[in-house]
Amino acid sequence: MTTTLHTPPVSTSGDKADARVVRRRLGPGRRIRFAFWIGPALALALWAVGSASGVIKPAILSAPWDVVIAFEDQWVNHDLLGNILSSLERSLIGLSIGVVTGAVLAVFSGLSRAGESLIDGPIQIKRSVPTLALIPLFIAWFGIGHEMKIITIALISMVPIYIHTHNGLRGIDGRYAELAETIGISRGEFVRHVVLPGALPGFLLGMRFAVTSSLLGLVVVEQYNAVAGIGHMITLAEQYGQTDVIVVGLVIYGVFGYCADSAVRLIARRVLSWRQTLEG
Amino acid sequence: MAADSGGLTTAAAVRVRNLHRSFNKDGGVLNGLDLDIAPGEFVALIGRSGTGKSTLLRALAGLDRDVAGHGRIEVPASVSVVFQDSRLLPWKRILDNVIFGLRGADAADRGRQALAEVGLAGRERAWPYQLSGGEQQRAALARSLVREPQLLLADEPFGALDALTRIRMHALLRKLCEAHRPAVLLVTHDVDEAIVLADRVILLDAGVVDTDVRVELTSRSRSDAGFAGLRTLLLDRLGVAADAG
Numbered sequence: 049m050t051t052t053l054h055t056p057p058v059s060t061s062g063d064k065a066d067a068r069v070v071r072r073r074l075g076p077g078r079r080i081r082f083a084f085w086i087g088p089a090l091a092l093a094l095w096a097v098g099s100a101s102g103v104i105k106p107a108i109l110s111a112p113w114d115v116v117i118a119f120e121d122q123w124v125n126h127d128l129l130g131n132i133l134s135s136l137e138r139s140l141i142g143l144s145i146g147v148v149t150g151a152v153l154a155v156f157s158g159l160s161r162a163g164e165s166l167i168d169g170p171i172q173i174k175r176s177v178p179t180l181a182l183i184p185l186f187i188a189w190f191g192i193g194h195e196m197k198i199i200t201i202a203l204i205s206m207v208p209i210y211i212h213t214h215n216g217l218r219g220i221d222g223r224y225a226e227l228a229e230t231i232g233i234s235r236g237e238f239v240r241h242v243v244l245p246g247a248l249p250g251f252l253l254g255m256r257f258a259v260t261s262s263l264l265g266l267v268v269v270e271q272y273n274a275v276a277g278i279g280h281m282i283t284l285a286e287q288y289g290q291t292d293v294i295v296v297g298l299v300i301y302g303v304f305g306y307c308a309d310s311a312v313r314l315i316a317r318r319v320l321s322w323r324q325t326l327e328g
Numbered sequence: 329m330a331a332d333s334g335g336l337t338t339a340a341a342v343r344v345r346n347l348h349r350s351f352n353k354d355g356g357v358l359n360g361l362d363l364d365i366a367p368g369e370f371v372a373l374i375g376r377s378g379t380g381k382s383t384l385l386r387a388l389a390g391l392d393r394d395v396a397g398h399g400r401i402e403v404p405a406s407v408s409v410v411f412q413d414s415r416l417l418p419w420k421r422i423l424d425n426v427i428f429g430l431r432g433a434d435a436a437d438r439g440r441q442a443l444a445e446v447g448l449a450g451r452e453r454a455w456p457y458q459l460s461g462g463e464q465q466r467a468a469l470a471r472s473l474v475r476e477p478q479l480l481l482a483d484e485p486f487g488a489l490d491a492l493t494r495i496r497m498h499a500l501l502r503k504l505c506e507a508h509r510p511a512v513l514l515v516t517h518d519v520d521e522a523i524v525l526a527d528r529v530i531l532l533d534a535g536v537v538d539t540d541v542r543v544e545l546t547s548r549s550r551s552d553a554g555f556a557g558l559r560t561l562l563l564d565r566l567g568v569a570a571d572a573g
């Protein structure tokens with residue numbers, strides 16, 4: 049019997065030569081630093097250039113520096129911080145209520161056929177009625193105060209959470225449920241260890257929709273008899289024809305929405321690190 | 329070498345009587361199957377594709393509630409299943425997968441020990457996708473063994489592994505089973521695997537146990553004369569010419 053031993057080529061030079069065959073990448077590739085900010089910064093630059101060169105007339109859209117001046121004026125003279133805080137408070141309370149109810153309803157209707165027949169239908173019906181069209185009704189029911197605003201925002205943000213969590217839950221591989229059955233765990237443990245983590249990607253997508261929906265709801269509800277809030281500020285500015293103040297409000301909404309969305313995506317990347325996806 | 333062991337009646341870990349299962353009205357998959365497995369006995373189940381091996385295993389695991397049929401099944405209180413895919417929860421780290429559903433303060437320690445037994449010490453905090461196919465399957469084995477089951481059901485657990493890893497897994501499984509002594513029912517389509525691993529090989533055909541042989545070999549090496557004889561017998565019953573296998 050002959051044996052041939054192949055000795056591996058010994059690398060004599062200490063250099064780190066690295067010759068490899070690399071396939072063309074079809075996915076999005078490695079993450080870029082500050083990628084979140086590149087798009088918005090570019091948009092801001094375009095806006096500034098457009099205003100400076102006169103392409104964007106002040107009557108159409110105030111220049112960024114005018115907006116900064118208006119911002120300062122609002123901050124100093126009109127309690128802009130108070131407006132921001134009161135808007136934030138409204139959307140946060142509404143959003144939290146909406147997210148919790150949406151998720152709880154999704155788990156109930158996702159895990160039990162009885163729950164599904166009770167919950168799913170009404171939510172689909174509710175979904176086809178625009179929440180904003182319900183406001184007059186809510187005003188009649190809950191008055192024009194704080195309650196009506198919170199309930200509207202909660203309802204608006206509940207729907208995407210429900211839809212996406214439910215969808216994510218039902219998309220969980222049935223084999224994991226089978227495994228859980230053979231291991232002999234309780235329903236509560238099943239929900240905690242299989243259902244919730246499995247539905248988490250869906251929930252987080254719903255969350256991205258929900259944060260922006262809650263801001264959308266904010267814009268509308270604050271037009272009704274608010275004494276504070278960004279929507280209130282915009283409504284006043286509208287009456288006095290102060291375009292720059294309106295743009296201040298819009299920019300604040302934009303920044304809110306963008307930051308909230310980025311935060312959700314960041315959290316999603318952290319908590320979904322068990323996945324090997326193109327997100328990377 | 330090979331002896332018939334038709335009626336094993338002493339205290340059995342598994343007792344199946346007159347088991348019927350069918351997926352449609354034309355014909356049953358299992359037609360009055362009887363089977364006994366003694367505590368600590370390692371039984372390999374072979375049979376042609378589609379003869380109902382998985383159906384029997386799922387019946388024993390209690391996973392066939394939607395399948396029509398009747399019959400009597402007695403299994404021990406603690407049964408553990410190893411599936412063909414490792415079925416590790418992708419969102420749990422390896423150790424958490426192994427001790428999933430395990431109660432007690434020492435669960436983590438027992439999990440670590442089980443992982444060490446299957447040669448995965450140090451990989452406790454890895455995500456399932458970071459493990460190779462064989463490592464995932466070993467983690468699944470650890471998850472089953474840490475529960476110290478009285479009955480281990482395995483449906484082609486090494487089906488997706490390469491030949492070399494399979495040989496390693498065979499040795500590991502024998503060693504672990506000798507240490508923990510559960511009754512084992514292992515489904516395989518590989519006659520050699522069945523003979524190497526099992527105390528007894530049963531062959532399923534037409535929904536009943538067609539052949540039931542005890543493996544009594546002095547050594548489990550393929551060069552053993554008894555090995556070849558048993559292999560020929562089983563392949564013959566499977567309708568395959570032995571030299572072709």
Ligand SMILES: Nc1ncnc2c1ncn2[C@@H]1O[C@H](COP(=O)(O)OP(=O)(O)OP(=O)(O)O)[C@@H](O)[C@H]1O
Binds near residue numbers: 375380381383
């Ligand atoms: N869920 C199902 N619905 C309908 N028929 C099924 C179902 N599961 C299995 N069968 C049928 O039952 C028969 C036995 O299937 P089973 O999976 O038990 O075979 P098997 O012996 O495990 O085969 P293999 O070696 O290929 O895994 C097959 O004819 C199969 O088509």
Ligand SMILES: [Mg+2]
Binds near residue numbers: 381382
């Ligand atoms: Mg099968």
